[in-house]
Amino acid sequence: MVKQTIQIYARVKPLGRRQPPGIYSVEEDEASAFSLEIIVPRDLADGFVNNKRESYKFKFQKVFDQESKQDEIFEAIAKPVAECALAGYNGTIFAYGQTGSGKTFTITGGAERYSDRGIIPRTLSYIFQQLQKDSSKVYTTHISYLEIYNECGYDLLDPRHEASKLEDLPKVTIMEDPDQNIHLKHLSLQQATNEEEALNLLFLGDTNRMIAETPMNQASTRSHCIFTIHISSKEPGSATIRRSKLHLVDLAGSERVAKTGVGGQLLTEAKYINLSLHYLEQVIIALSEKNRSHIPYRNSMMTSVLRDSLGGNCMTTMIATLSIDKRNIDESISTCRFAQRVALIKNEAILNEEIDPRLIIARLKKEVQDLRNELAMVTGEQRQEELTEEELQQVDEQIKSFLEDMDPESTLELGADMRKIKHSFNHLKRLVNNAKLPNNHLLASDTNNSIGYEELKKLKDLLQQRDNEINILVNMLKKEKKKVQDALLQLSASPKEITTSESEMFSVPLENRSSLLHRNTGVRGEMSLGRKEAFEIFKRDYADSITIEDNKQLLKQRFAEAKSLGEKVNEIRNKINHLKEEITQRHMQKAAQAVVSPRQMNEPDPIEETLRTQMEREKKSYKTMFTHLKGMKIEIEHLQLLMEKAKVKLQKDFEIWWSEEARNLQDEKPLLQNSTSVVKIPPSLLEAQPHSYGTRVPNNSRASFNEEQSVKSSGSRLSNSPSKARISPVQSSSISFTGDHQTDADILAFIRARQNLIQKKGLGNK
Ligand code: ADP
Numbered sequence: 001m002v003k004q005t006i007q008i009y010a011r012v013k014p015l016g017r018r019q020p021p022g023i024y025s026v027e028e029d030e031a032s033a034f035s036l037e038i039i040v041p042r043d044l045a046d047g048f049v050n051n052k053r054e055s056y057k058f059k060f061q062k063v064f065d066q067e068s069k070q071d072e073i074f075e076a077i078a079k080p081v082a083e084c085a086l087a088g089y090n091g092t093i094f095a096y097g098q099t100g101s102g103k104t105f106t107i108t109g110g111a112e113r114y115s116d117r118g119i120i121p122r123t124l125s126y127i128f129q130q131l132q133k134d135s136s137k138v139y140t141t142h143i144s145y146l147e148i149y150n151e152c153g154y155d156l157l158d159p160r161h162e163a164s165k166l167e168d169l170p171k172v173t174i175m176e177d178p179d180q181n182i183h184l185k186h187l188s189l190q191q192a193t194n195e196e197e198a199l200n201l202l203f204l205g206d207t208n209r210m211i212a213e214t215p216m217n218q219a220s221t222r223s224h225c226i227f228t229i230h231i232s233s234k235e236p237g238s239a240t241i242r243r244s245k246l247h248l249v250d251l252a253g254s255e256r257v258a259k260t261g262v263g264g265q266l267l268t269e270a271k272y273i274n275l276s277l278h279y280l281e282q283v284i285i286a287l288s289e290k291n292r293s294h295i296p297y298r299n300s301m302m303t304s305v306l307r308d309s310l311g312g313n314c315m316t317t318m319i320a321t322l323s324i325d326k327r328n329i330d331e332s333i334s335t336c337r338f339a340q341r342v343a344l345i346k347n348e349a350i351l352n353e354e355i356d357p358r359l360i361i362a363r364l365k366k367e368v369q370d371l372r373n374e375l376a377m378v379t380g381e382q383r384q385e386e387l388t389e390e391e392l393q394q395v396d397e398q399i400k401s402f403l404e405d406m407d408p409e410s411t412l413e414l415g416a417d418m419r420k421i422k423h424s425f426n427h428l429k430r431l432v433n434n435a436k437l438p439n440n441h442l443l444a445s446d447t448n449n450s451i452g453y454e455e456l457k458k459l460k461d462l463l464q465q466r467d468n469e470i471n472i473l474v475n476m477l478k479k480e481k482k483k484v485q486d487a488l489l490q491l492s493a494s495p496k497e498i499t500t501s502e503s504e505m506f507s508v509p510l511e512n513r514s515s516l517l518h519r520n521t522g523v524r525g526e527m528s529l530g531r532k533e534a535f536e537i538f539k540r541d542y543a544d545s546i547t548i549e550d551n552k553q554l555l556k557q558r559f560a561e562a563k564s565l566g567e568k569v570n571e572i573r574n575k576i577n578h579l580k581e582e583i584t585q586r587h588m589q590k591a592a593q594a595v596v597s598p599r600q601m602n603e604p605d606p607i608e609e610t611l612r613t614q615m616e617r618e619k620k621s622y623k624t625m626f627t628h629l630k631g632m633k634i635e636i637e638h639l640q641l642l643m644e645k646a647k648v649k650l651q652k653d654f655e656i657w658w659s660e661e662a663r664n665l666q667d668e669k670p671l672l673q674n675s676t677s678v679v680k681i682p683p684s685l686l687e688a689q690p691h692s693y694g695t696r697v698p699n700n701s702r703a704s705f706n707e708e709q710s711v712k713s714s715g716s717r718l719s720n721s722p723s724k725a726r727i728s729p730v731q732s733s734s735i736s737f738t739g740d741h742q743t744d745a746d747i748l749a750f751i752r753a754r755q756n757l758i759q760k761k762g763l764g765n766k
């Protein structure tokens with residue numbers, strides 16, 4: 001058993017140049033623990049005067065500051081957990097933090113670059129690498145991907161469903177057995193035999209999630225996602241199985257309703273927007289307090305599912321993701337506070353070993369059969385089936401010792417089994433008949449025969465001598481033959497295995513996988529000409545299309561590289577084959593020479609030595625290049641999946657934009673009616689939404705965040721659509737201001753002033 005408190009790490013998201021210095025600092029102390037100090041500035045956000053404590057200090061296992069890269073995070077946090085999972089312990093890594101703080105980036109990865117791969121793809125890669133290395137055990141891996149939204153579980157991996165809404169996905173329910181173990185009904189476990197299959201499942205799940213998300217449900221900020229790798233291992237022949245689960249969890253945004261209240265109402269207590277996070281906190285509090293016997297796991301689905309991860313049989317790690325800028329100080333502090341509580345929780349992970357029930361069943365079956373046999377013997381029941389080879393041998397042995405036993409009282413114990421009795425009689429009959437044959441008679445009376453005992457002995461010795469001679473000669477022959485065979489075998493060994501897999505490497509059509517995603521994608525139905533045109537323009541101005549284009553270029557480049565590398569690998573393979581042939585030739589020549597002068601056979605051959613060293617060298621570079629090519633293949637596939645995902649998103653965002661435009665056209669209203677009416681603002685002004693609660697910051701959007709320009713837009717219809725934020729000004733140029741520079745500036749000033757007013761009233765938070 002391994003007793004361990006939950007490990008806590010912090011990761012600070014890069015904030016670019018907007019970051020005013022001195023808001024936080026990171027320190028490493030002697031015991032190589034880290035502390036993160038958050039300093040609350042006196043002039044907190046727009047006129048709020050801070051009269052609270054000046055600074056807060058929190059301890060973490062390690063704090064990863066802004067410049068930390070994904071591989072560092074994997075090495076330090078995920079790799080040790082993956083190792084434990086491989087050894088048979090349960091593991092959990094969960095990311096906790098407000099929306100936009102980098103949970104998804106840390107757990108799954110960024111959508112742009114290959115190097116931005118997060119913990120899940122890196123862990124999969126690592127696990128499959130380790131499995132390949134360990135041939136002492138048989139491993140099986142399965143993947144499940146669960147999304148929990150609003151207390152409902154959804155299976156993101158069910159291949160039978162075409163999701164266009166979250167409700168289309170199969171619902172997962174919780175079952176508890178009498179031992180209080182949690183079982184998830186309707187959550188599919190998909191077997192993954194290699195990294196590629198596992199990655200495809202990850203992307204399938206992510207795509208399903210993206211398609212099912214609507215601006216209304218905002219699933220990506222409000223739901224929890226649990227990606228689980230199930231590993232089981234068994235030594236061949238052993239009845240013991242080890243099973244472990246590794247949960248990689250992307251929690252819902254942890255943002256709370258501000259203490260100062262919503263709609264003027266004062267709240268006594270800070271509450272989570274997401275109720276299940278509130279229950280998570282209750283569980284954490286209960287666990288961190290001594291002498292609490294009841295832990296309220298059952299209050300929410302998420303805490304039920306993660307029950308083992310929290311104070312149970314699991315090695316658990318939490319990553320607190322922080323986006324520490326001025327506006328998010330409160331959220332950052334509460335995330336850190338939460339982490340401090342989590343760090344108090346002790347888990348007890350045990351090695352999950354169990355005996356394979358199938359093997360026990362086989363053993364029990366045999367026992368039953370033995371007992372049945374015994375019973376049959378006792379009751380004298382007629383037996384129909386034949387005696388086994390083993391049973392026959394047993395009977396023969398009994399007869400032998402019966403015959404050899406000189407005691408006239410001895411008996412042959414066969415029980416009441418007629419089959420054995422019959423067999424014994426047959427056996428005895430054979431013996432008696434053999435004894436009657438003349439040859440046997442001769443042998444049986446050896447000593448009385450005309451050939452004297454001495455002579456017989458001499459003859460026997462001679463026979464023995466000849467026998468030995470023959471044996472020696474045969475052995476010599478065998479050795480020679482083996483030498484030649486060994487040499488040939490060695491030549492044909494390793495490159496052969498590699499070549500087959502290598503030739504298959506790029507032959508699997510990549511469309512296979514994308515078709516997996518494709519069925520879900522696409523703008524549904526035929527597009528009209530106008531809509532097609534609009535789609536083209538939308539695509540051109542879409543912020544993410546730069547990424548798509550970049551990745552396309554990169555992909556092209558990688559393909560070219562892979563191609564030339566593949567050619568090189570082929571070249572080397574040909575070289576190796578050629579060398580192999582030369583060595584075989586050499587062997588044949590030597591064998592021929594050996595006929596003339598046999599002594600030469602064992603002498604070293606310098607030419608062959610040279611050929612061999614040359615071949616070893618080629619083999620080595622072959623292996624290096626091959627490994628490189630394999631890595632490249634994974635990167636190429638990853639890029640293809642990223643692009644596929646980006647395309648799906650583009651089409652989805654277009655759909656949303658299109659239907660909204662259509663609606664807007666229907667109820668077009670005057671530009672400015674009164675202060676509460678809809679104000680149409682060029683989306684370029686809406687790109688930045690300094691809204692920290694519940695608002696989706698456009699994912700990897702390249703739109704610049706410019707505080708100067710940003711306009712709080714709670715009342716604006718446009719801002720309610722996250723997709724809007726991604727549309728560049730070009731295509732929305734139809735939405736006009738007055739055209740007069742001065743008037744436009746006035747309108748903007750008015751909007752800004754109104755915004756400030758709303759913020760000061762504290763209405764801006766919801
Ligand atoms: P969350 O899942 O917590 O809501 P995301 O992971 O979606 O947050 O991050 C929000 C945005 O910030 C994304 O565009 C993401 O790519 C970016 N981001 C987050 N963390 C990092 C980081 N460490 N380095 C670079 N970009 C990051």
Ligand code: MG
Nearest residue numbers: 103104220221
């Ligand atoms: Mg997220």
